[in-house]
Amino acid sequence: MKKVRTDADRIRAFAEYLSAEGRPAPFDFCSLNAGITYPAPGLDGVLEYFFFCCAHQFGFWNLQNGRWISPMIARLDGRDLKGSDYVWTAATRALRKNPDIFSPHALANLNGNELNDLFLDDGAANPLPMWPEHLELTRQYADWFTTRKLQPADILHRAAAARRPLQMLLDLLAEVPGYAEDPLQKKAMLLAIVLENRPEHFLNVTDPDSARPIIDYHLQRSALRTGLVVVEDPALRARLEAREEATAGEEALIRSVVYESIVALVRLSGLSVAAVDWFFFKNRTGCPEMTEPQCAACPVRHICARSTKLFQPVFRTTYY
Numbered sequence: 001m002k003k004v005r006t007d008a009d010r011i012r013a014f015a016e017y018l019s020a021e022g023r024p025a026p027f028d029f030c031s032l033n034a035g036i037t038y039p040a041p042g043l044d045g046v047l048e049y050f051f052f053c054c055a056h057q058f059g060f061w062n063l064q065n066g067r068w069i070s071p072m073i074a075r076l077d078g079r080d081l082k083g084s085d086y087v088w089t090a091a092t093r094a095l096r097k098n099p100d101i102f103s104p105h106a107l108a109n110l111n112g113n114e115l116n117d118l119f120l121d122d123g124a125a126n127p128l129p130m131w132p133e134h135l136e137l138t139r140q141y142a143d144w145f146t147t148r149k150l151q152p153a154d155i156l157h158r159a160a161a162a163r164r165p166l167q168m169l170l171d172l173l174a175e176v177p178g179y180a181e182d183p184l185q186k187k188a189m190l191l192a193i194v195l196e197n198r199p200e201h202f203l204n205v206t207d208p209d210s211a212r213p214i215i216d217y218h219l220q221r222s223a224l225r226t227g228l229v230v231v232e233d234p235a236l237r238a239r240l241e242a243r244e245e246a247t248a249g250e251e252a253l254i255r256s257v258v259y260e261s262i263v264a265l266v267r268l269s270g271l272s273v274a275a276v277d278w279f280f281f282k283n284r285t286g287c288p289e290m291t292e293p294q295c296a297a298c299p300v301r302h303i304c305a306r307s308t309k310l311f312q313p314v315f316r317t318t319y320y
């Protein structure tokens with residue numbers, strides 16, 4: 001018996017539901033609080049901002065005594081923001097002050113305190129739970145570009161000129177620190193859908209078949225709770241429910257099976273990776289980490305396994 005497996009019937013039911021719902025417009029990484037959470041369209045330095053920020057989408061939760069205890073939430077300009085929103089917003093604040101701030105050359109010239117200051121909250125603290133890893137990746141990222149005398153725009157232009165632009169972008173990012181580490185290329189694919197869907201339309205994707213699912217912890221939680229993925233091993237299931245730290249092997253196994261389930265869901269639904277990702281991104285607010293999921297009000301309650309106690313593997317990584 002496999003410890004973790006996909007559920008073909010459940011995936012088919014979700015594919016039918018999603019394709020009947022039609023094709024939602026993928027998120028544009030702008031319209032939600034444009035100018036505050038995300039930079040307004042056309043702002044100088046936007047491309048460098050997204051190259052930098054996507055590489056820092058990881059680790060937004062707190063661990064205590066071997067257990068997940070809370071998401072990272074911090075106050076910025078009077079608003080309480082969860083980790084990902086916090087990074088976008090803090091970086092937008094920095095970009096508005098200095099449009100060049102996220103160019104590799106500028107990053108390379110900032111010392112640790114100056115980099116730390118970019119992410120200070122209203123209480124003058126840096127709330128990112130994995131700040132040492134963010135700092136180290138920033139150093140490696142800036143070095144990688146500056147030693148090669150390259151800019152993010154050079155990567156974009158090479159990808160845009162290729163016969164298969166999305167595949168080329170993913171291949172090029174597979175070399176860049178901050179993107180290179182994850183074999184499933186979650187952050188690289190996130191950057192790809194940003195570049196495609198931002199109002200500037202930086203990248204015209206003509207090879208959507210090159211797209212890969214964006215497997216972060218929210219998508220893993222959704223796949224486990226909805227039953228797209230089934231954990232057969234009772235001991236592993238109990239540890240996921242208890243939110244205890246997973247081993248590297250357990251995390252890799254669950255994440256790879258979730259990846260497989262989303263590949264199948266994309267294929268059967270006929271929707272894009274970005275559209276499927278956007279559905280689960282929106283769904284996470286009704287199926288949260290800290291409070292009881294609101295199954296009665298959930299649009300997928302009739303097809304969901306409602307395994308509400310299940311939780312993503314608790315594992316520290318810079319991949320997501």
Ligand code: SF4
Pocket residue numbers: 225226283286287293294295296298299300301304305306307308
């Ligand atoms: S809220 Fe309930 S029905 Fe909706 S996805 Fe979560 S577990 Fe399923």
